[in-house]
Structure formats: C-alpha cells, structure tokens
Amino acid sequence: MIKVSVMYSNKPEGWFDHEYYRSKHLPLIKSRMGAALKYYTIDKGLADKDGKSPGAYVAMCHLLCDSVDEYRSSFGPHAREIDGDIRNFTDVTPTVQISEVVVENSAKGGTEAPHRNSMDRGSSPQQSDQVIR
Amino acid sequence: MIKVSVMYSNKPEGWFDHEYYRSKHLPLIKSRMGAALKYYTIDKGLADKDGKSPGAYVAMCHLLCDSVDEYRSSFGPHAREIDGDIRNFTDVTPTVQISEVVVENSAKGGTEAPHRNSMDRGSSPQQSDQVIR
Numbered sequence: 479m480i481k482v483s484v485m486y487s488n489k490p491e492g493w494f495d496h497e498y499y500r501s502k503h504l505p506l507i508k509s510r511m512g513a514a515l516k517y518y519t520i521d522k523g524l525a526d527k528d529g530k531s532p533g534a535y536v537a538m539c540h541l542l543c544d545s546v547d548e549y550r551s552s553f554g555p556h557a558r559e560i561d562g563d564i565r566n567f568t569d570v571t572p573t574v575q576i577s578e579v580v581v582e583n584s585a586k587g588g589t590e591a592p593h594r595n596s597m598d599r600g601s602s603p604q605q606s607d608q609v610i611r
Numbered sequence: 612m613i614k615v616s617v618m619y620s621n622k623p624e625g626w627f628d629h630e631y632y633r634s635k636h637l638p639l640i641k642s643r644m645g646a647a648l649k650y651y652t653i654d655k656g657l658a659d660k661d662g663k664s665p666g667a668y669v670a671m672c673h674l675l676c677d678s679v680d681e682y683r684s685s686f687g688p689h690a691r692e693i694d695g696d697i698r699n700f701t702d703v704t705p706t707v708q709i710s711e712v713v714v715e716n717s718a719k720g721g722t723e724a725p726h727r728n729s730m731d732r733g734s735s736p737q738q739s740d741q742v743i744r
Binding site: 480481483485496500504508516517518519520521522523524525526527533534535538546573574575576577578579580581582583584585586 | 613614616618629633637641649650651652653654655656657658659660666667668671679706707708709710711712713714715716717718719
C-alpha cells in the first residue's frame with residue numbers, strides 16, 4: 479500500500495479554508511479517483527514541537543492506494559481539475575510526498591505492508607544504514 | 612483525536628535505518644506511551660511529485676492520541692529516552708507537527724473528529740478564509 483501525502487506549509491499571511499478543504503476538495507478527489515482511492519485522512523495543523531501554532535504545516539491530507547500505478551492512473555487524468563481547485567481554499571502550493579506504508583495501523587494485526595513495491599527496487603527489509611540520495 | 616507527525620527530511624548523505632525504525636524505535640515509543648497511544652503508522656519515502664526518490668521526507672511516523680494532553684503526559688516523561696534512541700537509526704533531526712485529525716479514515720462512517728480540542732480555542736467549523744499566523 480502507498481500513501482500520497484499532500485502538505486500545505488504554514489506561510490506568514492497565507493490563507494487556508496479548512497471547511498472547503500474538508501467538505502469540497504477531498505470529496506472531489508474521492509469522486510474522481512473512484513475505487514483506486516482506498517481512503518483518505520485529513521489533518522489540521524495545531525502546533526509544532528514547542529507548542530507554536532499551527533506548526534510546519536497548516537493542513538495535510540493523505541491518500542491511500544494499493545500502488546503508485548493505481549494512484550497515477552486514477553489521479554493523473556483529473557490532475558488539472560483537482561489542482562485547479564486548490565486556489566479555492568488556499569494560496570499555498572503544497573508539497574507532495576509518495577511513501578510506502580510500512581505500518582498502516584499498529585493496533586490492527588496483519589496490516590503491516592510488505593517491504594517492497596513497484597518503486598522500491600533492489601532493497602530488502604533487512605537493508606539498513608541506507609544512504610539517502 | 613490528534614496526530615503527532617514525526618518527519619525525517621531527505622538530506623544529502625544522510626542515513627536512515629528503516630529496519631531499526633520499524634522494529635525497535637516505534638515499539639519503544641509504544642511501550643513507553645502505553646494506552647495513551649491509540650495506534651501509530653509508519654511511512655517510508657518513495658518519491659516526490661515528479662517521481663524523484665525518496666521525496667521530501669525519507670521516513671515519517673504518525674502517533675494517534677485522544678488529545679494533546681494525553682500525548683504530552685505519556686510521551687513527556689520518556690522524551691529524553693525516546694529522543695536519545697534517534698541516533699541509533701539516523702543523523703537527521705526530525706520535524707514534529709501536532710495536528711487535529713479532521714477525518715481519520717474516509718472509508719469508515721462516524722470517524723470524523725469534532726472540529727475542536729484543547730488547542731483549538733475560539734475557532735469554529737464554519738470558520739473559513741482563515742489567516743495563517
């Protein structure tokens with residue numbers, strides 16, 4: 479399983495309409511991606527480590543799909559429409575991160591994902607001390 | 612419900628031991644936080660929006676708790692021990708973000724969190740066009 483994290487940085491004088499994001503934008507993504515989107519989560523920034531509001535990111539969403547290919551084939555054809563909707567709730571350009579879900583939910587047995595997928599060639603779960611390039 | 616996101620930036624020549632992170636560090640956090648930690652997730656960075664590996668963050672974890680107070684009272688007494696373990700799997704100092712969970716899992720009915728908590732004073736779900744400060 480993979481997770482696409484869309485992260486909106488906290489910028490001075492930036493604006494973000496959390497209500498539109500929750501009630502319009504994410505439902506738009508869901509309707510366009512269809513069954514390829516297993517589920518999504520929405521976070522609203524509260525504070526950084528020292529309690530300063532709202533932290534590095536004012537908002538994030540995470541889109542869960544079975545694979546990077548499923549994400550690209552379902553999101554790609556609607557990317558222009560979805561990205562065009564961003565101006566309706568913020569003036570911040572988001573950072574997008576695609577991750578392998580190593581543990582989906584630690585409280586659920588058997589949800590740990592295998593340590594490989596289509597974008598993780600040649601590595602193994604035993605690999606350690608990996609150099610980040 | 613709140614989410615504490617611990618995000619490890621991708622740095623040139625940085626190193627990150629994903630196996631230690633999954634099998635030792637997160638279980639350490641879980642054992643110290645006890646029941647206050649509802650569950651956690653682990654992400655391993657694959658790519659940015661354009662497919663460049665591994666993206667902005669080489670790894671992230673998200674810790675789910677009922678409230679900021681529950682997190683602080685359970686993590687705080689063990690912060691020195693837990694933070695001291697970081698050097699065993701990376702030389703990257705993480706960014707920590709505390710967020711309100713607006714939608715925990717869109718595929719599950721009734722998991723949407725109320726739009727308020729102990730750190731969200733004076734705002735309401737209807738508030739929009741919020742200025743980020």
